[in-house]
Amino acid sequence: MMSETDIRKSEPNPLLKLVRESAGMRLAVLFSTFFIFLILSSIIGGMIEKIDGLGERERMLLTSLVQCVFAFCFPAIILAKFASKNWTEWLKMKKMPSIKALCGVIIVYLISMPAMEWLIAWNANIRLPEAMSGLEATFRQWEDNAAATTQLLLDAHGFFPVLAGILVIGVATGFAEELFFRGGFQGLLMHSQMKSWLCVWMAATLFSFMHFQFFGFLPRLLMGAFFGYLLLWTRSIWVPVFAHILNNSMVVVASAVSGNPLEGVLDQEKTDAMISSPAIVIGSVVMTFIFFAFFRNRFFNNKESSDIPLLTRNSFNKA
Numbered sequence: 493m494m495s496e497t498d499i500r501k502s503e504p505n506p507l508l509k510l511v512r513e514s515a516g517m518r519l520a521v522l523f524s525t526f527f528i529f530l531i532l533s534s535i536i537g538g539m540i541e542k543i544d545g546l547g548e549r550e551r552m553l554l555t556s557l558v559q560c561v562f563a564f565c566f567p568a569i570i571l572a573k574f575a576s577k578n579w580t581e582w583l584k585m586k587k588m589p590s591i592k593a594l595c596g597v598i599i600v601y602l603i604s605m606p607a608m609e610w611l612i613a614w615n616a617n618i619r620l621p622e623a624m625s626g627l628e629a630t631f632r633q634w635e636d637n638a639a640a641t642t643q644l645l646l647d648a649h650g651f652f653p654v655l656a657g658i659l660v661i662g663v664a665t666g667f668a669e670e671l672f673f674r675g676g677f678q679g680l681l682m683h684s685q686m687k688s689w690l691c692v693w694m695a696a697t698l699f700s701f702m703h704f705q706f707f708g709f710l711p712r713l714l715m716g717a718f719f720g721y722l723l724l725w726t727r728s729i730w731v732p733v734f735a736h737i738l739n740n741s742m743v744v745v746a747s748a749v750s751g752n753p754l755e756g757v758l759d760q761e762k763t764d765a766m767i768s769s770p771a772i773v774i775g776s777v778v779m780t781f782i783f784f785a786f787f788r789n790r791f792f793n794n795k796e797s798s799d800i801p802l803l804t805r806n807s808f809n810k811a
C-alpha cells in the first residue's frame with residue numbers, strides 16, 4: 493500500500509494542475525514571463541551599450557541575441573514546462589523535419605516571391621483617410637524608426653559581418669520567434685477547444701502586430717499564417733523554424749550583395765520590374781495556389797514519420 497507521503501508526492505502540484513487545465517492560465521504564464529524577461533533583456537542591453545570596443549551594429553546584434561533568448565525562448569520553454577511533463581514534445585521539438593518538407597518550403601518561397609513583393613509594395617504605400625492623418629503619421633514614424641534599425645543591422649560588408657547577421661537575424665531570430673509564436677502561443681491555443689485555423693491566424697496576427705510595423709502588416713500576417721500551417725501540417729516546430737530562418741537569412745545575404753539594406757531579396761530595379769508586371773504577380777499567385785491545392789500533402793505530411801500519430805485534437809493534446 494502507498495503511504496500518505498507517497499500519495500501526496502504522486503498528486504500534481506496545484507499550480508501545475510491549474511496551468512495544464514486552463515488556457516487562460518497558460519496565456520498568463522506566457523505573457524507574464526515575456527514581459528519580465530523583456531525587462532531583464534533591456535537591462536542587459538543597457539549593460540552591452542557600455543562595453544568598450546564594440547561598434548553600434550555589434551551592440552545591436554548582441555542586444556537582439558539577448559532579447560531572442562530571454563524574451564522569446566525562455567517564456568515558451570517555461571510555459572511548456574508548466575503545461576506538460578515533456579516540454580520538448582509540447583513545443584513540437586522532437587520530430588525532425590523531412591527533406592521533402594524543407595524542399596517544399598523552398599519551393600513556396602520561390603514561387604510566391606513575386607506576389608509577396610507586390611503585396612509588400614502595396615502595403616507600404618497604403619494611405620489612410622484624411623481624418624486619420626495623425627494616426628498615419630504615427631505609424632510612419634514607427635516605420636521610419638524600424639527602417640533605421642533594420643538598415644544598421646543589415647549594413648554588413650565582408651564575410652564575418654554577414655555571417656554574424658545570418659546567425660543573429662536569421663538563425664537566432666527565426667528560432668526564437670517560432671518557439672514563442674508558434675510553439676508557445678499557437679501551441680497553447682491548440683491545446684484548448686479552439687478551431688485549428690483560428691489558432692493559426694490568431695498567432696499570425698499577434699506575430700505581425702508585435703513587430704509594430706503597420707505598413708508591413710499584411711505580408712507579415714500571411715507569412716506568419718504560413719509558418720503556423722507548417723506547424724499544423726507537420727507537427728514539427730523545425731519546419732516553420734527553417735522557413736523563418738530562410739526568409740530572414742535571404743534578406744541578410746541579398747542586402748550584402750546589393751549593398752542596400754532596404755532593397756530586400758532582389759535589387760530594386762528587378763523588384764520594380766517584377767511587381768509592375770501583372771502577369772508575373774498573377775502567375776505567382778496561381779502557382780502558389782496550385783502548390784497548396786495539389787502538392788501540399790506530398791511535401792507537408794506528418795504521416796511520413798511513423799512515430800507521430802495523425803494530427804487530431806487528441807493527438808495534439810497528447811503532450
